[in-house]
Amino acid sequence: MDADEEPEEAEPVRDRINRLKTFASSLDDVEGESATEFVDKADDALRAIVNPTLASRARTPEVLLVLEALGAAARVTATIVNDWANTPDVRNRYTRESAQQLFKDALDGVLSNSERWLSEGLPSKEQIQQALQALAVGVQQDEETITKSITELDAQDAEAEADSYGSILIFDNPALDPSVIFEKVCSLTEDQDRRYRDAYERLRRMLDSELFRHISDESDRFLDQLIAVLTDIRDQRISLFDVDAWDEHRRKVRSALISFTAAFHSHREQTIRAVKKDFGRDSEQHLSVEKLFSDLRTESFDYGWLEELRGALQHGDINAFGWGFGASVEGPTANVYMKRQFMLDFTRQSSQKRWLKRRELQEMDSDPSVMDMIKAIQPVMGPLQDKLDKIMYPNVTQDVATVKELLARFNGRGGLHALQNGPGFTRRNQSPPISPLAPRVLQFVATYQDEAEPDS
Numbered sequence: 001m002d003a004d005e006e007p008e009e010a011e012p013v014r015d016r017i018n019r020l021k022t023f024a025s026s027l028d029d030v031e032g033e034s035a036t037e038f039v040d041k042a043d044d045a046l047r048a049i050v051n052p053t054l055a056s057r058a059r060t061p062e063v064l065l066v067l068e069a070l071g072a073a074a075r076v077t078a079t080i081v082n083d084w085a086n087t088p089d090v091r092n093r094y095t096r097e098s099a100q101q102l103f104k105d106a107l108d109g110v111l112s113n114s115e116r117w118l119s120e121g122l123p124s125k126e127q128i129q130q131a132l133q134a135l136a137v138g139v140q141q142d143e144e145t146i147t148k149s150i151t152e153l154d155a156q157d158a159e160a161e162a163d164s165y166g167s168i169l170i171f172d173n174p175a176l177d178p179s180v181i182f183e184k185v186c187s188l189t190e191d192q193d194r195r196y197r198d199a200y201e202r203l204r205r206m207l208d209s210e211l212f213r214h215i216s217d218e219s220d221r222f223l224d225q226l227i228a229v230l231t232d233i234r235d236q237r238i239s240l241f242d243v244d245a246w247d248e249h250r251r252k253v254r255s256a257l258i259s260f261t262a263a264f265h266s267h268r269e270q271t272i273r274a275v276k277k278d279f280g281r282d283s284e285q286h287l288s289v290e291k292l293f294s295d296l297r298t299e300s301f302d303y304g305w306l307e308e309l310r311g312a313l314q315h316g317d318i319n320a321f322g323w324g325f326g327a328s329v330e331g332p333t334a335n336v337y338m339k340r341q342f343m344l345d346f347t348r349q350s351s352q353k354r355w356l357k358r359r360e361l362q363e364m365d366s367d368p369s370v371m372d373m374i375k376a377i378q379p380v381m382g383p384l385q386d387k388l389d390k391i392m393y394p395n396v397t398q399d400v401a402t403v404k405e406l407l408a409r410f411n412g413r414g415g416l417h418a419l420q421n422g423p424g425f426t427r428r429n430q431s432p433p434i435s436p437l438a439p440r441v442l443q444f445v446a447t448y449q450d451e452a453e454p455d456s
Helices: 010-025 035-050 052-056 061-086 096-120 125-161 190-208 210-234 243-279 284-299 301-315 340-346 358-362 370-392 396-408 439-447
Strands: 165-172 180-187 321-328 331-338 416-421 434-436
Touching: 010 035, 010 061, 010 096, 035 061, 035 096, 061 096, 061 125, 165 190, 190 210, 190 396, 190 416, 190 439, 210 243, 210 321, 210 331, 210 370, 243 284, 243 301, 243 321, 243 370, 284 301, 284 370, 301 340, 301 358, 301 370, 331 370, 340 358, 396 439
Parallel strands: none
Antiparallel strands: 165 180, 165 416, 321 331, 416 434
16 A cells, blocks of 8 residues: 555554554563563553553554554463463473563564554454454453452462461472472461470470570680680781780680670579579479579589679679680690689679689689689589479470371471461462471480380
8 A cells, every 4th residue: 555545544553553663672671570570561561652541532443453452462461470370380481581572472463463454454444343342352351361360369378378387398309490399298277286386396495405505605706716816826927015916815805705604694594584484483493493503503613603704704804814825736825714813802792602612712822724614614514404404394205295296297208397387388478487397306306215214
């Protein structure tokens, strides 16, 4: 068709074609990393380009072109939404790139058909009406498809809401992507979940003995600071006359020593607080724990003074300890000392602290080595913790039996065991809250034998 012979409706169609071509060639600029994000952004951008309000005008070829472009975009959106909802394996889903190609192909189809109008003749009013009716049917079908998908997703969420607890097995399946699989082995009631969690958590706290291990951790950090000094001496990174460098090392050793001695205080105070919370003030358990710590203070010179050193370092000054260095065939050596006179002066008004062996400290020929005090206290702390555990966790046998009951639900299958606590494992919420069960606790459960039972 020559330009001179084109009807009046041809020019708007030509303009729309050019604008759609420009848009189709610029899809790389549309934001969105996933397929669903891309089609959502692309559909918004297309609507801004074609101006859907044209649909309220007379049934013209331009209106048909606009609606066909929007209809094509709607079909792509429905395809991507259904793909996301119904394709569990990531490798089989549309990507941003494949969704963009699908969107472009759909626009190219509309453009090809509309360009044919310019060469072969614009559609008649009757043809436009038929095409619009077919578009309406297609759009309705697409909407029904999306509505159905949304309804199914809503139903999944509602079902998950009513089934929020369960035993979860986490394992690897290289044949799938993602390869880490979360399988709900069985559902649990809220009461069952609470019973299992409480038993597991008591065993975990007993095994981890976090307050007790904190002492060991802080001891390691204290020793690390001494090693740092020795390393600088060995590698000749510190001069004998570099006062600032020596003062910095001394401050770090003091800080580490405060943290280490404070760990003893925290161990005692927080253990007593926990037993009062669990069993009540002045309960048999509370009084037994108090007595264990009181006996240790009374019997152990090193425990009592290490704990008191914390107060001296925190409320006194850096002179509560001293240090010394030497040499051996292995290299430089270091030691830290509790200053006797300073500590005696610091505790002069501590008459209520009868456990402090002031006379024993006073009669010493030299300042006691903190390193030796640490070595002396180590053999008594483990047995103390065992006695505390028997008081704090009297129902270990029952808790082990409860966790074994939980593990039986996994039917011996290997993998990471966990408990679910909240709705999920749906397409919308693929990662519900879960609590993994630590292998160290499960190993304890598997090998536990009640002391009251004879060895098998």
